[in-house]
Amino acid sequence: MNYILFDGPFRDNLLPFTYTRPVADIRIGILTIREKWEMHLGSTITTITEDYLSEKYPMVEMPENIMINASYLPNEELVELVRDLKENQAVFKDEDVIAFFANDTQEDIDFGTFEAIEFDGQVINVEHTWDIFSKNGEAIQEDFDLLTKGRVSQPISSTNNILGVHNVFLEEGVTMEFATLNADLGPIYIGKDVVIMEGALIRGPFAICEHSSVRMGAKVYGPTTIGPYCNIGGEVKNVVLFAHSNKSHDGFLGNAVIGEWCNMGADTNCSNLKNNYAEIRLWDYKTESFARTGLQFCGIMMGDHSKCGINTMFNTATVVGVSANIFGSGFPRTFIPSFSWGGAAGMTTYLTKKAFEAAEVVMARRQLQLTDEDKAILEHVFELSRKFRRD
Known part of the structure; x- marks a missing residue:
């Protein structure tokens, strides 16, 4: 099965951290959310996120996929439900969608047509930065x-x-x-x-x-x-x-x-x-x-x-x-x-030119580079945040 983590409804609550990463790549505990799901499921997992982040964090879609809300951290009980999902089934926690089965041919998802599986166990979810x-x-x-x-x-x-x-x-x-x-x-x-x-x-x-x-x-x-x-x-x-x-x-x-x-x-x-x-x-x-x-x-x-x-x-x-x-x-x-x-x-x-110069020096000290993908993301964040500055 192909698993995909999606940002979910809390992405904007998690800014400024989600300016530069999908929700799945937030670290809480020891691992990032993506790493937790990968360990539990024994599978590499991709993400669906904002368009400007998708080149660095691409999604791999198969004919059959299980989509997982990245705001929810896995545990054994929840992972078992996710593994067992079949076509037209979805896992809910109260009114939140945790995971659902999707085909690559589905253009619109109507959860009213899905069989709802209610998860009533304990689970950690990340809705706000302070979480x-x-x-x-x-x-x-x-x-x-x-x-x-x-x-x-x-x-x-x-x-x-x-x-x-x-x-x-x-x-x-x-x-x-x-x-x-x-x-x-x-x-x-x-x-x-x-x-x-x-x-x-x-x-x-x-x-x-x-x-x-x-x-x-x-x-x-x-x-x-x-x-x-x-x-x-x-x-x-x-x-x-x-x-x-x-x-x-x-x-x-x-x-x-x-x-x-x-x-x-x-x-x-x-x-x-x-x-x-x-x-x-x-x-x-x-x-x-x-x-x-x-x-x-x-x-x-x-x-x-x-x-x-x-x-x-x-x-x-x-x-x-x-x-x-x-x-x-x-x-x-x-x-x-x-x-x-x-x-x-x-x-x-x-200005981004100066910011990039500093970032390149800092990253070079760790033998890493500020890539063109990184620069494109930061340029986009610069424009998104323009309204908050007194340019």
Whole structure:
């Protein structure tokens, strides 16, 4: 069977992260949503997404396909229902379509003609940006169970101080000495070739993916996920970094989501709680206004390729778009549009030519290139976000 993940109705709720990727490629827990479904189904899965993303993320369609709403994370019960889908059947959760059987000849889908299979089990779904960090603990546990089932951890050096050692799993190539890990409150997963430096203090649930590092003396509170090729230091609490991003130095980052190729300058601090303890309002791209979230804690949402300079301060619940460059004293606005350059003193447009030059240098340090596909996506985001800037 051919499986295809589709963005679903919550794509715009997940901006700025879905400016540059399908919903399926959001990381929550240890794996991306696509990687979770692929492991459960034992199959490579493609996506159907926005036209401007489709060259980088193409869809492969067969005569018979099962379409899966990428906002829903797989578990054994749900995967069994999806595997067993037949023609003109669909899986629903309340009024949401989770998955359905489709032929390549079907131009329009009328779910009124489908046999509805109601899924009444527990499932993690991602409808808002803040779900990525607020549901991360559950997602880490599910991925930990999936990745470690039937396997044995690599040995842990005796120089480390470990609580809940049965709940700690190390992949091959890990370097970790004189660190303190507490897995009594949740699992700790350490990926291939990760470096945990001396004096690091880590509480689960925590996951760090391949080729990433935790710097000396870092304080990490769960539930936190550090994606591949990232570096973290300072104080971090309930954060998800997607990949290739750095928060290497002192400073606080909490209840936050950071995209790919981001960098936070030394002593950057991000508030995650209002002084009056009031409910958080967060920029909503759909309504183009600040919307209520029901949250008391929320830090920063930062899109791909954005950067901030040393000693940057961010207010509670700040949304930063794609390829923004923030610096200077004072607190910048709590919504910083994509391709903005500046800070509290004012913003100008960060032209794509300059943004591409910076991205190429950053990516070359990891032996990667900013491709023509990447540039085309970023050019499109530049135009989509123009209305938010004062060009």
